[in-house]
Amino acid sequence: MSKQTDDLFKSVVSHAKEYGFVFPSSEIYDGLSAVYDYGQLGAELKNNLKTYWWKSMVQLNENIVGIDSAIFMHPSVWKASGHVDGFSDPMIDNKDSKKRYRADQLIEDKIERYQKDGKDDKAAALQTDLDTALNNDDLPRLKEIIEEHNIVCPISGTKNWTDVRQFNLMFATQMGAMADGAEQVYLRPETAQGIFVNFLNVQKTGRMKIPFGIAQIGKAFRNEVIARQFIIRMREFEQMEMQYFVRPGTEMEWYNKWKETRLKWHLALGFNADNYRYHDHVKLAHYANAAVDIEYNFPFGFKEVEGIHSRTDFDLKQHQEFSGKKLQYFDTEINQNYVPYVIETSIGLDRLFLTLLCNALVHEDLSTEERTDARVVLKFPAPLAPVKAAILPLTKKDGLPEKAREIMAQLKLDHNVQYDEKDSIGKRYRRQDAIGTPICITVDHQTLEDNTLTIRHRDSMLQERIAVADLEKFVADLVSWSPMLKQLI
Structure with missing residues (x-):
């Protein structure tokens, strides 16, 4: 990450905290790693993104259609879905710093450094x-690669590595009033199941x-060992997922179609x-026959914000086998079961939130x-x-x-509107600019005379005068979802 992009990212993180978008969780107790709280403006922005x-x-x-299924x-x-046996990341520890890392991410960081240094051949190899x-689940080879390319621990600067091991990411807990005889259950690691x-x-x-499709918005939980880059990778996060059920052979x-639509x-x-x-997956999950990520260029590089996967019939067949219940559809068009x-389609709401902040935050020089x-x-787009x-x-x-x-x-x-009468009108405009309010409505002495108001626009800073009687329609048209939604039809 260059100093310029590093400064931009730091600016986004500090702005999010200063203006009530995102706070470190339990901050008065020095926080909890990879857990964040959404403040008063962050909660509103998240709700608008969900909408x-x-x-x-x-x-x-x-x-x-949409549903809201339980977390437990x-x-x-989770046995049927493969999460109990296979929901793991390849982890490696540095013996000097006592820090744990995802082996694949250490190697990916090295690839990025090769690319920045103009060593494209090395990066490709x-x-x-x-x-x-x-693809081969070859954990010893991952360690060899780390050693061959002299990848060091970012903390200790040494190459004193352990072997690479798999680490299951699910949070387990006990369901029941008594510890004895309580049943082990999991916090869901995804909403799809x-x-x-x-x-x-x-x-x-x-x-x-x-x-047809079934959509859902909900919390998911993963015991991420490597949590970094603000709200990009968290232990508690929110997903917006849709599973679209199709006839075999048409997938x-x-x-x-969904790749383009998303x-x-x-x-x-x-x-x-x-x-x-787009970033096509080279290694496919056990349930998929095709997978692609939509990636966004954050200040720290391209990262996934949404995944589109062809999951075949794996999930329904697994649940059919484990539950003993038929999960089939009778297709009257072809007279077949x-x-x-x-x-x-699976999008991380928190990553989308950060995408919006990174794209929307602008430092403007207005000097004359x-x-x-x-x-x-x-x-921000006005509806959001x-x-x-x-x-x-x-x-x-x-008056x-x-x-x-x-x-x-x-x-x-x-x-959702705000009233503000403190400080000069210029300072109040700046405060609203900083939180993304599309318009400021100024009530002045002329308002009392002719029932008109001054509308000051956030992006252009231009002002216009409109009648109070026209205000409701003016605001409704400004923040309407229709212009955005019409682009999708």
Whole structure:
């Protein structure tokens, strides 16, 4: 990471804390590694991102419905899914620093360094070696690669490594009033299995016909040993997933369709298309016959924000075998019974949140020949902004606060708005810029005379005068979801 990109990332992290978006969890107790709390503005932004995903996934698609399954599930679910036996990362310890690392990530970091140093041939060869070792589950080879390329511990600077071992990422706990006889259960490491075990419930009660999808937003938990890069990799995180059930033999057609559809969804946020790329998986999960990541170019490089996977019929067949219940669909069009194949779209809400912050945070130099000036602004798409409008009386007297409060009462029925009368109007504008509020509504003495207001726009800083009678429609049009959603139809 260059100093410029490092500074940008530090700026995003500090801005998120300073303005109430993200706080370290349990901070008064010095925090808890890889766990974060979303503050008052962060909670609003997260909810708006969920709304955008839910509207585009469920509301726009007649054949996709949403559920909300429990975090705790029967232990056999995770045995059937393969998580009990195979949900692991290759870990390696440095004997001097006593720190543990993911072996593949150490090697990936080395590949990035080779690329930055212009050693593309070395980078390509190392990537091939890594892919081969991962595909073969060759843990000794991973250690050999680390030693061959002189990869050192970032803390101790030494190469005193242990062997590479697999580490299961699931959190286990006990369910029951007494320790004796309590049943071991797991905090779910993904939300997808809650969809699969409810496949028949949804299909029958919703009278769903293939192809159809089931969507869900929910928390997942992974005991990540290596937690880094702020909210990119956390132990408690939120997923937005959709499982799309299709007729066997048509899965690649639907896989390609959802691959294109999901990238289109990200670009509708207004981000630069150059900051996105597809990354096809070389090593496929045990359940998949195709997989691709949509990656975003964060200040620290390209990282996955969403995965699209062709999961075949693995999950439903496994649950059918372990539960003894048939999980099949009778297709009247071809007069045939079968276990459907599945296309999955899975997006990390926390990573999407960080994508939005990184893309929206702008430092603007507003200096002129007469004076030096600058501002920090979050240029969120208006529907996603945590606060939709700020109502600002020009002064604290002459009936202006009363009029401003009247307007506030009118708008807060439909929108999250703020009232602010402290400091100069310029300072109040800057405060709203910093939290991404699309417009500021200024109530002044002219408002009392002709019932008009000044609208100051965040991005352009231009101002216009409108009638109070037109304000509700003006704000509703500004923050409407329709322009974003129409890009997806």
